[in-house]
Amino acid sequence: MRRFIEVIGELGLRDFPLVGGPFTWIGGLNSQATSRLDRFLISNPWEDHFSAITQSALPHLVSDHSPIVLEAGGFSSGKSPFRLKNMWLKLDGFKDLVSWWNDYSVEGYSSHYIAEKLKALKKDLKNRNKEVVGNVSFNRAEAFSRLQQWEAKENENPLTPGDVEAKNLALEDYKKWALLEETSWRQKSREIWLKEGDKNTKYFHKMANAKARRNFLSKIKVNGVNLSSLEDIKEGVCRAYQSLLSDFRDWRPSINGLSFKELGEGLASSLEVMFSEEEIFAALSSFCGDKALGPDGFTMAFWLFCWDVVKPEILGLFREFYLHGTFQRSLNSTFLLLIPKKEGTEDLRDFRPINLVGSLYKLLAKVLANRLKSVMGEVISDSQHAFVHGRQILDVVLIANEAFDFRLKGNNLGLLLKMDIEKAFDHVKWDFLMDVMSKMGFGHRWIKWMNWCCSTTTFSILINGSPSGFFRSSRGLRQGDPLSPYLFLFAMEALSQLLSCARNGGFISGFRVGGRGREGLLVSHLLFADDTLIFCDAEADRLQYLSWTFMWFEAISGLKVNLNKKEAIPMGEDIPMETLASVLGCKIGSLPTTYLGLPLGAPYKSTRVWDAVEERFRKRLSLWKRQYLSKGGRLTLLKSTLSNLPTYFLSLFVIPKKVCARLEKIQRDFLWGGGALENKPHLVSWKAICATKKEGGLGIRSLCTFNKALLGKWLWRFTNENESLWKQIISRDDTRVKFWKDLWCGNQALEEAFPILFNLSVNKEGWVVEAWEEDEVGEAGDFVLIGTLMIGRWEK
Known part of the structure; x- marks a missing residue:
């Protein structure tokens, strides 16, 4: 099957x-077998002729x-909102145009002042675009045609000095329009990993069309x-989301019985100082200037480029928010864009x-x-690892595997329970959120700021690029708001x-990790945002208490466990x-499984666990892409892919040599071309390619060396992160901790604390487990140096 996929990629077919559904064949006993056997494979030249391509399955x-059925045509949509094009920033005199807004006559608060100026500036920019820019692709083609005319004339007769100057002007004109066109398509494609000016316009164009196809709605199922x-x-979509984001003000229990970690008064006050x-x-x-645009239509690149012009108004906006805790409500409007989670999906x-x-x-x-990021570690418990400085997603997986x-x-015997939250951001109750922050010790001004940012939100739904509907929300957080992950x-x-609380009260259990007997660290749950992993005994009573805990959490917060993704895995x-799963109302899973990808x-040495990495690697470096990328673009994509895709696995597992060889073959074929169908020589050895640029290479990292x-890095982290949960667990595993040299007893290695005993030791590399002697029952014990390999009996 891997060979078939390689051939498809080498032929440039997609x-x-x-x-209409994920399968095209149903058969077997009682029609229980399903598969995707039928498909159209599209070539690149055919795809380039159409902007909208859909492949649909009809009833059998x-x-x-x-x-x-394969359908191809154009996209139909309504009126598109104003969107500033970053190519305008490259035009001569653009900043002078923006400076016109100092002449706009507007009165009112700072936020109202700047909002009205933006409306007036939009009109001027639209007019400027029609008068000066026009159709960029047409202008580039016209400039190229003029350049060709000069070259044809030069082939017939030598050019005069005046003609040479005119030809050079035509060349500069063509370069200008070519760069503007590339900049425009790069912004539309959102392929921000690749820089403009490297002749990748075709690639940007293709990716922008692919993104438009993926997000295009021709039909949808709502309720x-x-x-x-x-x-x-x-x-239908607007009505569904208006209902989803509405809080019906049901009774909510108090959270006074819960205790949270609290901010100190000094840290709470530091959040409320004047903005500088x-x-x-x-x-x-820190923003990327090419990200998707909101309702105002202005990119972050615009504000950065025009900072010296717009700075007074922006500082006035922040001053108003600091003093009054409010701003113009229209500034908090939002476009809601629907992105399919999987290919071919139809249900909302x-x-x-x-x-x-x-x-x-x-x-x-x-x-x-x-500001909030700097204090998250003070109020978030060790069980949570998302968006807290010093904690990493890899820590969660490491701890889970140790447990x-x-x-x-x-x-x-035991159970692992995997779960996440249904419509996590959309269901959060604002009053609950403010109560939690109050219990954590945040100041009154800060809570007022957070409440205004949440409660003044208005929405319009983007359907095929056109905004539809307008409504306010009364609950929920927004994915795309920088504050939302922390809230x-x-x-x-x-x-x-x-x-x-349930664990400490004995109602649910956890797993003891590391140490011996009752000395291990008790781990009952791990969270990364809403991805939750719970460790418990395989007992119905424990699971019933756990189920009640979920119900209570839903009552206070509005957040409900996603039953479709809740999975109990037996150990x-x-x-x-069957009995235990019915208590929780969840599916039954099995090992091995995945958590956070x-x-x-x-088995950590199994090559099968790397199949998903190889598949994503192959998709990212599809051979059809190299046709549209310059050599510099291919090199950039190679480095980008290596930094994004396998790094996750490489940071925790040793890559098998077979897997490494297959991944490097994909990289080589993408850089040089080739494969089984196109036998192109690789002119330089891969070892030389992976050398640094100073050594004559291209600086591509070798996967094995990078691994x-x-x-x-774990060794460095082990030395420096003394308070982290993962280190506490690893340190308690005495089979992996060196008795004399590791920091496992206090803040100093025993070889430094007791140098005389260390010099007497006959096993300076010994492990903690070698110095432990259990009692007869096996539930307790003590460290015994004499008689162990740490100090010989003759030294007594």
């Missing part, structure tokens, strides 16, 4: 998403195969009803809502988020505290899983 009326007309789709110009400009500089529940907030609000929220291994070694952690902290045999309970470097 399989488009299937609309006669055969056990579904008929499939079980199929909608196909554009007006029905707009009305340096702080605002640093936040503005399978779309991910991404919120495109206005640029000025985004800047304000970023400044607030930067799994210790449980199996002890031959104890959501506060909501999940309530779940963490509920689970901790051990003879566990009555990494394997859990799988060793990433694994080596």
